[in-house]
Amino acid sequence: MIIHYKRPDVMNVEEVTERAEPRAFSPQDDMPEEYRKAATRMIQFHANSEIMGAYLERPFIRQSPSLDRKLAFSAKVQDEIGHGQLLYRAAESLGIKTREEMLDELAAGDGKFLNCFHYPMTEWWETPMIAFFVDGAAMRRQATIKRTSWEPYAHAMDKICFEEGFHIKHGEDIMRELATGTRRERQLLQSAFEEWWPRILQFFGPTDDQSTHHDFADRVGLKTMSNDELRQAFLNAYLPKAEKYGLEIPDEPRIREEEGRYVVEEDDLDWEEFWEIASNEYAGSHEQIDSRAAAQDAVAWARKALDRPHGS
Amino acid sequence: MTANQLPGPDELTERERKTVEALVFGLADDEFVLAERYTEWQVRAPTLESDLALSNIAQDELGHARLWYDLLEEFGYTESELLFERDPAEFTHAAFVELPFEEGDWADAVLRGYLYDTAEQLRLGALEDASYPRITDRIGKITEEESYHREHAQNWLERLCDDPEGRENVQAATDRLFPHALALFEPVDPDREAAIQELGLRSEPLADLREQWCAITVPFLDSLGVRAPVSEDGTLPELPDDHGRSSAHTGHWPALHEELTRTYRELDRTDTPTITSDPDHAQ
Amino acid sequence: MIWEVFRQEQAGEYHTHCGNVHAPDREMALLFAQIQHARRKPTNSLWVVPKSEVTTVDADTDGVEFGGTTDKSYRWVSAYNVDVEFAEEIEESDREQRQAEGES
Numbered sequence: 001m002i003i004h005y006k007r008p009d010v011m012n013v014e015e016v017t018e019r020a021e022p023r024a025f026s027p028q029d030d031m032p033e034e035y036r037k038a039a040t041r042m043i044q045f046h047a048n049s050e051i052m053g054a055y056l057e058r059p060f061i062r063q064s065p066s067l068d069r070k071l072a073f074s075a076k077v078q079d080e081i082g083h084g085q086l087l088y089r090a091a092e093s094l095g096i097k098t099r100e101e102m103l104d105e106l107a108a109g110d111g112k113f114l115n116c117f118h119y120p121m122t123e124w125w126e127t128p129m130i131a132f133f134v135d136g137a138a139m140r141r142q143a144t145i146k147r148t149s150w151e152p153y154a155h156a157m158d159k160i161c162f163e164e165g166f167h168i169k170h171g172e173d174i175m176r177e178l179a180t181g182t183r184r185e186r187q188l189l190q191s192a193f194e195e196w197w198p199r200i201l202q203f204f205g206p207t208d209d210q211s212t213h214h215d216f217a218d219r220v221g222l223k224t225m226s227n228d229e230l231r232q233a234f235l236n237a238y239l240p241k242a243e244k245y246g247l248e249i250p251d252e253p254r255i256r257e258e259e260g261r262y263v264v265e266e267d268d269l270d271w272e273e274f275w276e277i278a279s280n281e282y283a284g285s286h287e288q289i290d291s292r293a294a295a296q297d298a299v300a301w302a303r304k305a306l307d308r309p310h311g312s
Numbered sequence: 313m314t315a316n317q318l319p320g321p322d323e324l325t326e327r328e329r330k331t332v333e334a335l336v337f338g339l340a341d342d343e344f345v346l347a348e349r350y351t352e353w354q355v356r357a358p359t360l361e362s363d364l365a366l367s368n369i370a371q372d373e374l375g376h377a378r379l380w381y382d383l384l385e386e387f388g389y390t391e392s393e394l395l396f397e398r399d400p401a402e403f404t405h406a407a408f409v410e411l412p413f414e415e416g417d418w419a420d421a422v423l424r425g426y427l428y429d430t431a432e433q434l435r436l437g438a439l440e441d442a443s444y445p446r447i448t449d450r451i452g453k454i455t456e457e458e459s460y461h462r463e464h465a466q467n468w469l470e471r472l473c474d475d476p477e478g479r480e481n482v483q484a485a486t487d488r489l490f491p492h493a494l495a496l497f498e499p500v501d502p503d504r505e506a507a508i509q510e511l512g513l514r515s516e517p518l519a520d521l522r523e524q525w526c527a528i529t530v531p532f533l534d535s536l537g538v539r540a541p542v543s544e545d546g547t548l549p550e551l552p553d554d555h556g557r558s559s560a561h562t563g564h565w566p567a568l569h570e571e572l573t574r575t576y577r578e579l580d581r582t583d584t585p586t587i588t589s590d591p592d593h594a595q
Numbered sequence: 596m597i598w599e600v601f602r603q604e605q606a607g608e609y610h611t612h613c614g615n616v617h618a619p620d621r622e623m624a625l626l627f628a629q630i631q632h633a634r635r636k637p638t639n640s641l642w643v644v645p646k647s648e649v650t651t652v653d654a655d656t657d658g659v660e661f662g663g664t665t666d667k668s669y670r671w672v673s674a675y676n677v678d679v680e681f682a683e684e685i686e687e688s689d690r691e692q693r694q695a696e697g698e699s
Contacts, residue, residue: 021607022607023606023608024606024607025606026606026607026640051355054354054355055355058354061351061354062348062351062571062572063571063572063574063575064575065396065575065576065581065584065585066391066576066585066586067344067374067378067381067391067395067584068378068584068585068587068588068669069584069585069587070374071371071374071375071587071588071667071669072587072669072670074354074370074371074374075367075371075667075669075670077354077355077367078354078364078367078368078371079670081354081360081363081364081367082360082364084360085360085361085364088360123578124575124578124579125579136682139682139684139685139688140684142684143683143684143687151606151607154607155609161684161687161688161691162688162691162695163688164688165672165679165684165687165688165692166669166670166671166672166674166675166688166692168682168685169672169674169675169677169685170669170675172675172677173587173675173676173677176677177585181579182579182580184579185579237681237682238682240681241681292355294415295355295356295415295416296356297416298356298415298416299356299357299358299418300358301418301478301481302358302416302418302419302478303358303359304475305471305472305474305475305478306358306359306362306471308471308474308475310470310471310474368663371663372663372665375663375665375666376665378665378666379665452664453664453665454664454665456660456663456664457663457664457665460659587668587669587675588666588668588669588674589666589668591665591666
């Protein structure tokens with residue numbers, strides 16, 4: 001039971017914009033539908049990405065080349081599912097969709113998720129691309145969401161950021177091992193990097209984001225940093241890391257340094273593919289979405305058992 | 313009791329060492345292969361919460377496997393030799409733990425956990441006063457985690473058996489798994505089985521543990537409306553031919569071993585990276 | 596009947612347990628909780644829950660080892676032999692993890 005001293009009236013968007021401080025709004029506040037929908041869209045995307053990221057990485061629990069790596073990979077995939085759990089709850093608290101509806105949308109191919117998780121990952125030497133670079137990029141972004149205006153989202157972020165540090169270290173440790181391994185290992189790592197690098201740069205989306213979603217999310221404090229600022233912050237920390245491990249940065253997409261800033265030549269990136277992915281229409285998307293959907297469907301009977309009253 | 317204590321790993325006689333190995337390989341391989349199968353449920357369990365719980369159980373079992381393999385490493389084996397370079401035919405786990413899960417067969421997952429962890433509780437109980445301190449060192453940590461596993465499995469079984477469809481699935485899993493589970497009480501090396509008790513390693517013969525296991529599992533399943541394949545006079549079903557341990561494995565095992573050693577082989581590895589500290593030096 | 600009370604000081608913060616009240620029903624519980632637990636300390640919201648509805652698992656009473664008994668250090672940043680200083684959010688995660696594990 002929740003009680004309120006000062007039950008606010010339904011806020012309009014102007015009021016929301018005015019009051020959009022970090023963690024300003026919670027389920028006690030009567031938020032306008034536009035806010036609730038925008039926040040649901042953003043958190044659902046985030047939650048879906050945790051699930052699909054975990055789905056992509058799960059085969060490597062088995063393929064880990066040592067017992068400790070296997071333990072770490074299992075723990076990491078487990079954490080991602082835990083993050084999904086937190087985020088779907090944060091999304092549910094907006095009162096637009098239930099978790100079940102969101103998971104069903106994901107299974108039906110209507111749920112959106114991060115571009116990088118649409119591509120197949122089949123080899124061990126590819127794993128740092130997700131576990132170090134993509135997770136590193138995600139963590140940069142997540143740290144800024146601790147200051148989002150939707151309190152349940154920020155609370156989820158507290159726990160996620162607490163746990164996530166190990167994921168990036170785990171990814172870096174695998175990369176370090178490959179980068180200091182045999183000549184062949186170094187070559188395989190380099191070729192994986194070349195394949196994944198453009199996708200990683202697209203993680204933050206196009207910087208001249210024309211989407212109407214972005215403006216609104218920014219105005220009502222759901223987002224606190226622009227795509228461009230986030231990509232800058234990512235490149236500042238992670239480009240030197242790549243170089244430290246002897247990775248050669250591909251010539252394309254061109255990245256120039258201007259007054260201490262990295263400028264990515266965005267025309268060198270394949271935006272057609274990016275938007276195809278964003279609408280779940282990429283060939284790899286179907287494979288990932290459908291096989292996970294089949295698994296979800298196969299245990300529907302057991303899920304039913306949880307909904308039945310028991311023990312009476 | 314202490315009068316009969318065995319010495320440390322370096323001072324054991326050949327016979328003592330081989331006897332300890334015959335015991336510990338079975339424990340280690342069971343935990344390892346079961347955990348390997350459990351991880352298949354990650355990102356595939358019925359709900360997010362149950363996914364987290366099963367992942368944790370998998371990690372617990374892997375942690376237990378590591379404790380037992382570490383004990384074997386004191387005899388000079390390396391992790392590479394124990395896991396990645398060992399001929400799959402030489403693994404000593406019961407085939408019970410290597411059987412694949414059919415997609416969506418959550419009844420198999422929880423029933424397997426129940427049958428296994430009940431057996432685990434009994435066999436660890438019989439090792440509590442083992443004459444080799446390296447074994448007793450490890451029992452407490454493992455037992456503690458197993459009680460969650462049993463509670464988890466029992467709760468799920470009770471829930472699933474609440475309705476006809478669920479009960480049918482649990483019954484089908486019981487018919488398939490129960491005969492295989494009996495192999496958990498088969499010796500890894502029949503020639504050394506007598507020595508395991510003589511040297512004071514295990515306090516009870518395997519047959520007695522099996523009897524106790526049946527006395528727990530059969531009535532519990534019965535209370536759920538599920539019949540174990542045991543006849544009225546208590547006759548147990550026959551062991552399948554390829555039940556693992558000292559006999560053959562099913563075809564599922566070499567395939568699984570091939571998959572789990574894939575990266576190690578493709579990268580021509582000879583060594584296995586560690587993250588955690590040696591269990592005997594940690595904490 | 597006893598009701599457990601969780602108080603949130605300011606919007607955005609967590610509701611944390613602050614005490615309980617005796618009351619015969621929900622409405623009375625809310626009335627009493629406001630006075631007993633929110634009259635002096637700054638309060639933005641209270642959650643009031645029947646004590647009988649709170650289910651517990653306790654390390655001592657139930658003999659539970661939260662987080663398990665075997666080594667799970669692979670879940671912590673500090674197990675990895677690589678630097679954390681390059682990104683502040685990872686440094687912070689490491690710091691929080693060390694605090695949670697009781698290191699200074």
